[in-house]
Amino acid sequence: MIQFINVSKTYSNGVKALKNISVSIEPGEFVAVIGLSGAGKSTFLRLINQLIDNTGGDVIVDGVTVNKARGKVLRNVRRQIGMIFQGFNIVKRMSVLNNVLSGRVAYHPTWKTILGLFPEEDKQIAYRALQRVDILEKVHTRASELSGGQQQRVAIARALAQEPKLMLADEPVASLDPITTIQVMDYLKQINKEDGITTVANLHHVDLAWKYATRVIGIKAGEIVYDVPMKGMNKTQFCNDMEKVYGRPIHHDEVLGDGV
């Protein structure tokens, strides 16, 4: 599904965000990417849909070398990749419905989408996506009137409306309260399981990675220092492993506990 071949990214200010990374992610996986702030997690995620372009190596998504793709080809790859953000990034001055419908713009001629002409089946897709994250009753509400958790669910619905093969989540719960966090993570997990949508999520909470991911990738100073499947992993072992990523092991009293 995703392949990184000797990928590096050096920003124009000289910062080496990623150094010669090679990794491959299979269809259906739920990958959590963990690491300290500034380790390169966001860069890693944004290289997959080329919101950031790599300075070395190749990123291959579903058979397309995305760092060489331009224009229409790149947009066609992107429309299969849903992305949700820490800051939600939904358009606050538009209705919930228009936000979700905007997930469909890459499937239609520009003149139609500019005029807001979406076919009835697109509206059905949008309604179903909203129902999926239990927020259909807000369909005609202006997005700015929603709470943070609701906004993030609209963002998930917008990504779902793309009918994606791949879902990227950049710190999806970093600005949410603990209860909403669980809700949003549950939705992501459910979508990953039921639809088989490959999911890559940057997470700050080691517990969430432990609980939801099928595989955890740890990035430290631009390099992958940890890459382990979670199946059969025991929690004490996992906490001790975190020394490789964070420089010291995570203590048991530092995790949120089994309730999470």
Place this chain on the structure above:
Amino acid sequence: MSAGEQRVSRTNPKVFEPITVPKPNNLRRNLIILGVTALVLGSGWFAGFSIPQIIRNLQRGGRLLGRMFLEPDWSFTPRMINPLIETIRMAIVGTFWGALTALPIAVIAAENFLKKPWISKPLRFVLNIFRTIPAMVLASLFVAIFGIGPYSGVMALSVFTFGLISKLTFESIEAIDYGQVEALMSLGANKLNILRYAILPQILPQFMSYTLYGFEVNVRAAAVLGYVGAGGIGQTFEQALAFRRFDRVGVIIIISFFVVLAIDLVSSSIRKRLV
């Protein structure tokens, strides 16, 4: 030792040594004061400004103001209604065309949309030039090209509004929440879709506010454009002045003042609700 403490002689703790600090260097400040004073006095001298002359003419001015505002010729009112409406019409049409052309140009001039500095940089330079030309100068220019009448006034106001609104709008576009643009990019939207679904929703209220502001400025500008023959109430004003009908000049000033004031109040109260 903290700044507030007094220094005590090392040999005798009871005797305070006087503290010497270097004198402040006021040369720069004094030179600036001197320069500004010279500039103001020099300009006044060149312009022939004299206070005695103001005092000497005070009485004459008072008489004139009395003729304008103590006994205005109210019967003139119906004859100035049409020019006044023409003035407002000029402002409306000028604002409309100015705003309409400003929006697409502002989008191109914003550095965060096309991301092509070789287009946006020179364009911004041209827009800056537009804004430095006063509406009166534009009006005289258009009167020379299109002849006397409100058409020239509308043209002048359009160009003037274009310069004003395009500048304010591209600055708004550059200040938007870029995350929403990034989200649209991530789902495969092209430039036009990004514009429609991520940029316009964010700047539209501000753009409408700028347009209303442009309208307020234009009503005021349109009121004097008649002076160079570009139509509107200014032309009526100039005629009344030429015939020394100060009682009519008074009526024009009073009524124009209240109309402009009313438009300003309504427009700015709408603007407050917009943003």
